[in-house]
Amino acid sequence: PVGDLYACSVRYGYLLSAQPFARKRLWMYTGIVRDAENAARRQADRGRLERTTRLARLVRGTHCDDPETFLPAQMHFRKLVRAGDVAETLLRLARLAVAAGDTDEAADYLAVAAARGAGKDELALDQALLDYARGDTAKALAGLKRLTRVAYNDLRPWLALATIAPAGSRTYRAAMAEVDRRKHDATGLLAAAANLRMVHGENEAAREDVNRWLEIAPHALDAWELLIDLDDRDQDGARLDEHLNLLLRFAPDHPYRFIGIGNEALSLGDWEHAEEAFRRALQDGRLPTLLVRLGQVLLLRGGETRLEEALALADEVLAKIPDHADGRLLRARVLAELGRWEEAAEEAEAFLAFQPENAAGRLVRARCRFAAGDLRGAGEEIRFLSPRKAQLEKRDVRTLRLLKAALLEKVEALRAARGLPPPRRAAAAN
Secondary structure, eight states, rough: HHHHHHHHHHTTTTTHHOOOOHTTOOOGGGGGHHHHHHHHHHHHHHHHHHHHHHHHHHHHHHHHHHHGSSSSSHHHHHHHTTTHHHHHHHHHHHHHHHTTTTTTHHHHHHHHHHTOOOOOHHHHHHHHHHHTTTTHHHHHHHHHHHHHHHHTTHHHHHHHHHHHHHHTTTHHHHHHHHHHHHHTTTTHHHHHHHHHHTTTHHHHHHHHHHHHHHHHOTHHHHHHHHHHHHHHTTHHHHHHHHHHHHHHOTTOGGGGGHHHHHHHHHHHHHHHHHHHHHHHHHHHHHOOOHHHHHHHHHHOOOOOHHHHHHHHHHHHHHHHOOHHHHHHHHHHHHHHHHHHHHHHHHHHHHHHHOOTOOHHHHHHHHHHHHHTTTTHHHHHHHHGGGGGGGGHHHHHHHHHHHHHHHHHHHHHHHHTTTTTOOHHHHHOOO
């Protein structure tokens, strides 16, 4: 196409070749515009993938005690042909459609189920999930709350509420309390509760769920991976080594065997060997924690190429687990380093919605606000962070100090321009 020819002419410097196209008023097809279009398309694709994955995890978490729901659709169709439990089979097909992000198909299945005798209360849970998939979170929450009153003994609405309710809200706390009261020895519920708590940064409560899970199923790989993820997040080297040794007794080739090596190299400031270790681990399995760890090393090492790779790693994590807290934080930090402040602010807010007190997330927010010229907002974040430096990595403490100095310099310049005396240093530092 003509536009492609013009874009290539401009991008590769063949200016004389580009002139005819410019004269034909095709200037809008420049390489810059094409790059912007491609970036917007990639962002939209990433958003769609995250949305679909989030819906799939919502359906799987809500129906974790009904493995039949997740059988292939063809098996459900065979049941329909045999005319067995038609309504329940249609509801399961609706759940699969919601998990795939196909809301129209899900609505069709629910309509047919209603026509075949499914009652309002029987449809209510799947209707609420469909409302959420369509973007109407308020309606979904209202439907789920009503269902908890009508069918109090059904744990599924409580699981769904815990998943979609705002972080730290009364609804979330009530739902998690109900899940805790009923989970007992069901490994599926313990896994769902542990994963929800990790999203919200409730590490100790998540650890209790995982430990109970391992008491019931000592060789559950998912449980061991979650436990080691918690050790890694808490930077608890002793626990991590202990749990890693236990895991490797029955899974000696597990990719996590390189985590200890990578973490030790990081603690010594040997970023090159840390990167080597995490890359080697990823050859055995691209697990989210390993992707995040390599991304963190690349962030530390810096440089545009490494930062772009770290961003791709964060995207890979979020494509698998959209609510992965460490993946979301990594993406926010990398975008801030790249100077893409609006995107970094958006990712930081998405992360802080679940973990509002997280110091690393608040530092990204502070940097974004400063870059946007919101000096008052940046100052508020700095005041929040000043007594919490111990929660930051050494590199972030240095960043906070530089940000504070830059903010003070900016404030002094503004006051001088208005003929006002400079602020007191002690007050500004706080």
